[in-house]
Amino acid sequence: QVQLVESGGGLVQAGGSLRLSCAASGRTFSSNPMGWFRQTPGKEREFVAAISRSGGRTYYADSVKGRFTISRDNAKNTVYLQMNSLKPEDTAVYYCAVDVRNTIGVPTVASEYDYWGQGTQVTVSS
Numbered sequence: 001q002v003q004l005v006e007s008g009g010g011l012v013q014a015g016g017s018l019r020l021s022c023a024a025s026g027r028t029f030s031s032n033p034m035g036w037f038r039q040t041p042g043k044e045r046e047f048v049a050a051i052s053r054s055g056g057r058t059y060y061a062d063s064v065k066g067r068f069t070i071s072r073d074n075a076k077n078t079v080y081l082q083m084n085s086l087k088p089e090d091t092a093v094y095y096c097a098v099d100v101r102n103t104i105g106v107p108t109v110a111s112e113y114d115y116w117g118q119g120t121q122v123t124v125s126s
Contacts, residue, residue, distance in 0.1 A: 002024070002026035003025045003026050004023070004024050005117055006021065006094065006095065006117040006118065006120040007020070008120060010123070012125070013124070014087055014124055017083060017084045018086065019081070020083065020096075022034070023078045024098065028077055029100070030053060030077070031103050032099055032100055032102060033052055033103075034050065034096065034097065035048070035070075035097050035099075035107070035113060036070060036081045036095070037094070037113075038122075039092055039095065039119075040092045040093075045095065046092075047108045047110065048061055048064055049061070049064065049068055050070065050107065050108055051106065055071060059108055067084050067086075068081060068084070069081070070082075079096055089124075091123050091124050093120065093121050094121075094122050096117045097110070097114075097115060098115050099112050
């Protein structure tokens with residue numbers, strides 16, 4: 001059974017940092033792109049960052065570019081999101097996801113992803 005489990009969320013002051021992790025189990029995803037999305041109540045799930053299967057290509061939402069870094073360790077079947085210079089508007093539930101139908105592209109749309117984690121809350125206080 002495929003499972004994605006996020007960790008590393010929490011409460012942090014504005015300007016602080018957090019590192020999210022997403023550990024996958026049930027199968028290996030080293031051939032597939034992975035992504036991070038976030039969602040706040042009443043809003044659509046929003047793209048944050050995505051990474052190609054090898055880690056050689058990364059993509060970011062404009063709102064996080066220069067502050068967040070996505071990376072992956074295929075040996076550990078884990079993807080990370082390093083978040084620096086956090087702002088109150090970064091407050092959301094963060095989800096990781098994997099696109100198992102794709103090995104080449106790196107989608108930035110939630111509907112392209114097949115498996116999702118349960119989410120981890122990130123709260124940034126001002």
